[in-house]
Structure formats: C-alpha cells, structure tokens
Amino acid sequence: MTQAPATLRQLLRLAELRGCTITGAREGSLDRAVRDIVVVAETGGQAGIPHDALVIAPYRKSAGYEAELLLRRAETSGAAGVVLTGAGKLMLSTHRLAERIGMPLLAAPDADPVGLAWRLSRHVHDPEGAAAQVLPGVLRRLRTPLTRPESLIAILDSELGGRSAVLSTDGAVVAGQAPGEFPSDVLDRPVAQQVAQADSQLLCVPVFVDDVRRPGLWLVTQLPAAHPSWTEAALHALTAAALSLSGWMARQRLAGERDARDRSTLLAELSDTAPAVPGHVAEHAMRAGWRLDGWHVGVLIRVPADTAAIVRLTGRVGKALQDNGLRGPLVERADGWSFWATEDREPSSASHREITDRVRAALDDIAADVDAVAGVGRPYSGPGGIAATLREAREACLFAATGRRAGTAQRGRVEHVDELGVRRVLADWYHAEAFRSYARTLLSPLLRSGEDHLVETLSTYLELESSASSTAAALGVHRNTVAYRIARIEQLLSMSLARADERLVLQLACRVLQSGGDGSADRPAERALPATDATARSV
C-alpha cells in the first residue's frame, strides 16, 4: 500500500506537538516528508540517523551544547527535523544554528521523548490507520441525540482539532464560530466539498432536511493542514455529524409544525363558536396562554408568495413583533399569520396609528426573510372579539396588497381598517363575484393580447391620475411609450380613457383583477410586479 508520507507541517498540528515553539523552518522545509521517527538519547553517540527522520532527543539544560551537536548530526544525515523535549528556553546560538542550516527545531516544553516518538510514529508510519480513529471517536459521542447544535460544534472541535460552525444556507452563523475566509460559491453546490486554503482545509458538508436538492443547513469545519487521509476521515466524520444535525433539525421542524397545527385548530374553533365559546375551547385557549376577555386588536400578516415557509418563519415573525412591542399569540394560517394583542381596557382611538407603525416596523425587520403585507383591525372585546378584529384585519390586509401593487409608496404595506375610509366602500365591489367576472371579461382583450405590460401600464396610469409622465417615471419607460401603450389599450378595448365613466369602470376592473383570487387571470399582473416594485423604490 502506498500512502503519501506525512509532512512536518501536518505533524505539527497534532495534539502531541501542540505548544511547541519552532525555529529554523525555511521555505518548504516544513513540507518535507517525514518517513521515520528516531529517539537519540546520546548526542555524541554514533548510532545513525535515518534520512528524512524526525529526531527526538531530551534536552538537558546543563548540557545545552548537545542540542547544537545534534542539529549538526541531523543535518549531515538528512533528517527532516529535530524535536527537543523538556526544552524551555534555548540559547541564542542554538536557535541561530537551526536557522543557519535550515533544520526545523521544535522545542517541546514537557514531554517524554520515547512516549512522544511512540505517539508520533503512528502518524508517520501509518497515517491512514491513525486517521481511522477519527470517525469512531465522533460517532461514539454522537450516540445521544442532539439537543443543541452548539453541543455538536463542541464535539467536532475537540475530536477534529479544527474550528467548526453550523451555517444557514445564506452563510449566516447558526452555531459555532464562522471560518475566517469563506468562498461564497461553496454554498451554491449542495454536495460535500473540500476547499484548500492557505494554511488550512475547509470542509463543507450540506445538511438536508426536507428537500433532497436544497440543503437546510451547512456544517463547516476549518482544519489545519493535515495528511490527506486525516482530511478524508474528518470529512467522513462531518458527514456523520451532518446526519445527526439533520435529525435534530427534523425534530425541531416537527415540533414546530405540531404546535402550529394546534394553534390553528384552536383559533378556527374559537372563530367558529364565537361569541358563545364552549368550555373545552376556553380551556384549550387558557392552556395555550390566550386571554379571551379584555380588548383584542387583531393583525393579519399575509405572505403573497412562498407559503411553504410560513411555519418555518413563525419564530422569526414572532420575534420581530415582540421586538417592536407587540406581545400576543401568533397563529399560522394558510397564507400567513394571525396575531392579536390583548389589553385590559379599551385602547384609545389614537392608538391605531401607533400599532400600525409598530407592525410596519416589524415587517421592515423581517423584510430580508419574507415579503409580507399586513392589515390591522379595530379593537373588540370579549371572546368573540378575537374573530371580529381578525376579520377586519383580513379586509385591511386586502387593501394593503392592492395598494402595493398599484405602485404606490412603501407605507402601503400595512393598512388599518379605520384608515381605509372611501376604500371600504370599494371593498364590497372587490368581493362581488359578479363584478369580478365582468372585470375579467372587460380586460380580456388586454390579457389575451400577449402584451403583458398593458394591464400594468393601464393600472399604473389610472392610479397616477392619468398622468403619462408620472406613469413613465413609475414604470421606468419613456413618456412616449406610455402614450403609445394607452393608445393601444384604447384601441384594443374600444374604449376611451377620456370619458370619466369608462375610466372608473376600467380602474375598478384593474383593482379587482389585482386584488387576487383567481390565479389564471392574475398571472400577467403578478409577473409584472417585481419590476413595478423596483421602480417605485428608485423614484
């Protein structure tokens, strides 16, 4: 069996040689192969030193000159390095000699030369065998199920002698200490990887939980330069650790899902039975820590896309609300979260502005993780109040979503039902199924034309008071383009935007179409969304 020989640099990172001071190492001299270990008890002795051997000798303080004789002998025999055990401070001449002849000289403060040689010998003569002990060592400590990712990091750090971390898929540190320099493209490929760095090896192992193509987490370890077999063994050990970590994550996810389901069921029962809440529901609510009496203010947070991530993000959203002074139950819904805060007294009429601001701040906090809109309901009291305020919140939320799509300012992300005023009247229109189907029929020439931007242009134009220049700015196109599109729209629809009635009907139709609901008709508008958003922010 041919193995790559160990180098001095690789041996230096071993626990056996930790705490050594090294002098005399020249460029490349640490990368020389070490093929043997030899203990020299008598410096003046005639016993030969094998070529490429690491010489280990006891240092006697009263006979420090022996170290210099030994360095000379080691040099003439072509040794790879000299280790002096029990050497505290060496004389300047010893250091200088090592430097002059380029012989790596290691001063090991306290060690028994024979014991040290015996322990190092495994790594020199059988690096593969020595590395084979890594995996059992890690597995032995992974026998108990993981309760915290930090304990996994502790196990890996002590067993592998490196620095480990659990990273999220975007590179943020979940546990442990982030590796110094980290090539960002590593996390793009969901396979175990080994990256050679200046003086170390970076091992990255993906942790899969629900998606077999997209890792949920990454396990990363930075190892000092080591023998290839050791690095490979460490990679095996990391793979085993990743399995343990994915088990932990699945358990966390499972517990989260179960709690979410319990909460959703409880809230549904509460809404169904309000205001006369039966005893067992009230008891469940109490056990969940929900107060049924008092004044409730409901908030509905809606996620237009990526509803699969709702359960996973509950903790993050809850924390954002809490950070902004909003405390209360947070319940997962099919399209977002219901939240309500309960107070002993009826909140003042001015308080709705404050709570709207807080929800807005909370949404800003989570903007990086999820793109959400929210609606806030009015305060209602008693057990039935929760359902009532959440219903209002849902209505407000609908406006929040429409307001945003029309390309208006960012503050439209959160709406309070009290502030809707005129738009409340329109809400009935949005809900009327008859008008909904009429709107689709009305706009169908535009939807079928294949020119996706027409509906968007029309809607923006109408929202911005029929101003071609404002529309051009909002959409980021030339004013003439807007004028051309409006002409085209008028031609397709056989309608004139100059007439107030027709303009009103078209604006309502646009709003209804964008307020969501029917997927097939919505799609062109949905696709146009990001562009609108980006433009709105840039102006």
Added chain:
Amino acid sequence: MWQLRADDVPALAAGAALLGGGGGGSTRAAALLAGRALRVAGPLDVIDVAEMRPSAHAAPLGLVGSVTVFEEKPPSGAEVQHAVTAMERYTGVKLDTVLPFEAAGVNALLAVTAAAALRLPLVDADGMGRAFPQLDQTVFTLHGLPVSPMVLADDKGSLAILDGVDGFLGERLARSAVVTMGGWALLLLAPQLAADLARCSITGTMRRALQLGEVLLRNDLSAILSAHGGRLLFQGRVVEVERGPRGRFGGGCAVLRHLADRDRLLRLEFQNENMLAMEDGEVRACVPDIIGLLEAGRCVPVTSEELRYGLELDVVALPCASAWRTPTGLGLAGPRAFGYNVAYTIPKAGP
C-alpha cells in the same frame, strides 16, 4: 636560574590569569601579596628542575577553595611556615624548594609569595600547566606520583594532615576539610624528588606566564598568536549568559556575537574554566587546551565569573602541555572528564 623581581609581578599576574583559561580566580589580591613579599625578601631565585640536585626535595603548594573568600579573608602569612614545619616533622624530609601545583591564576602568585616567605628558591614547574578545578587533575596523578601526605593550613593556625590517600580521595577529603576551615586553605602536597619532577612535571610554566604577561601588558595580541602558539578563535560581544549547576561546580554558558560578521555566534561552555568553544555546532576548541578571554583592545584577561552581557572579548586558544594530549591525559582532563560528550579537538583558528 633566573630571578623574579617585584616589578615583574604585574606581568606574571596577567600571564597567570590568561593561563587560568577563565578560571584560577581573580589575581588582584594575590598579586598585591606577591609584590609585597618580593619587596620584603628581595628578588626570588627561580630554578629549573634540571638545575636541582636529583636527591633534592620540592613540595607543590597552592590554594584550595574559593578565591572569592580568599580575597575577603586574606592569609595571615604564617600558613606556609606552619604547613612546611608540619610536613617536615611528619615526613622527616627537609624541603629544599617549593613549586606551584597550578602555575595559573592565584596559585602562580601564591607560590611566589610562599617561596619568598620561606626564603627558598622556586622551581619553574607545576602539575597542570594551566588551571583545573580538581586537585587530582595534575600530571603527578597522571604519572602515579604519590600526593600524600598532604597538609592543609588555614589562617587561624589549624592544620590537617591527610595521609594514605590517592589523588582522587585526597581531592575529596581536602575539599571537605576546606569547607570547615572557612572557605579556603593552603595546601602542601607530598615532597617530590627532583629526579621525579624532571620526569613528570610540566616545566617552564612560570616563565611562560611571565612572558605571556609581558606581551599582554604591551597590549600585543598578535605576539600571543605568533610567539606563543595561540589561535584567535573569535572576536565578539557577549549577547547571552546563562549560569547553572555543571558537574561539581557552578558553570554555565555564554553566547558571543562576532563583531564584524553578525551572523556568526560562538558558544562558550564553562565550569570555572572555559571548557568548550563551539561555533555552528562544531567544536572550535576544548579542554585541556586553554581557552582564554581577553577584553577586546586592552588585552586584560577576563574570568568566566566576570562574563556579562555586552562585554567585548577576544577569545584565544593556547596549547596545553603535551602530557594532557595523551590518551590518559585526555581521560583525566579531556572534555569527557568534565561531562562534555565530545571528542578532543585541536583548536581551529577562525575562518
């Protein structure tokens, strides 16, 4: 025969200090004593061994113990007479002359003082030809001459006569007696026949010390190298000194950085005397050759005790007596005898 005058004492002291090879103790107090003794007694007759009657007796003498204590607690002046009287009474032999057992450092001057006080001529020979830490490291031991009975005398009048001991045991017994006698004592070894001395001693050491000293006082380093067989090992500044236990005595090592070539370092190992000079892991000079330290530019001998950081030194090697370079000589006073696991190497001059 030649005569030693009081005016010669400074030169003798300097030469003896250099022959001490870093040991032998400070010669300052002993030089004052020798100068005074010569002024009182007049010029001292120094005779060669060959000039003695073969049946004449000469006793080697010198100081055992600490030179530092000797300087603080000077001799009363009566020790030599006490010791000689005791020796003559014990052995029944009338001493004709005395000689130093160590014609280096303090003991070269002490022999002059003693001979002047006894009004006896001084034999120009000794047992070491340099300074060694132990009494048994003499050519007398090498040639199997008896060293006992030996007499120890201190400044308070105490006397100790050791008999029936060889060199090794004599050294051990004398050393322990000296501790009780207050740190140092005058030691008189067994009287030797002139015929034995002619065969066994190292001759001409006093004259060598005097001549070396004259050169040193002239501040002429090159003459030491050309006329006295010296080798210049190194010219450097002390950058590191470490002291600690070495063998039976204190010792240590010092590192010198070369004045001209800053990459060169010389490592000096000492135990009282300088034992080993190494450069780049190779032995440049070692005992029994004399490794002397001279203050750079002034040619003032420096003892190993005086080594300190920043001192600028010329390191010279002087050849030892040929008797020491024999296998038995090296066994008694070679590097291995002092615990240095290196083979004896002829001094190599600098590159």
